[in-house]
Amino acid sequence: MLFRSHLAISNNLPLNNIADYFSKMCDSLIIEFVPKTDSKVKKLLQTREDIFTCYNQENFEKEFDKYFVIKKSKKILNSDRIIYLMKRK
Secondary structure, eight states, X not given: OEEETHHHHHHTXXXXXXXXXXXXXXXXXXXXXXXXXXXXXXXXXXTSXXXXXXXSHHHHHHHHHTTEEEEEEEEOTTSSOEEEEEEEO
């Protein structure tokens, strides 16, 4: 299953809820973390208050680590985005 982290910002979903949800749906996961420095996230936050204090790479990995083993991660060229390959624990 492929997922982009915009769910957190666009839909006000905490990372722990997203990680839990995907752990019930799949054994393997390819997921992209899109940091706040990304132009798309900046655009999403342009017209609203930034209430996402826990939205960062460290917390993303911590929350997903509860359900998944990170097998690989790779920074996307010319971007701050990171793509992960995970396997459910």
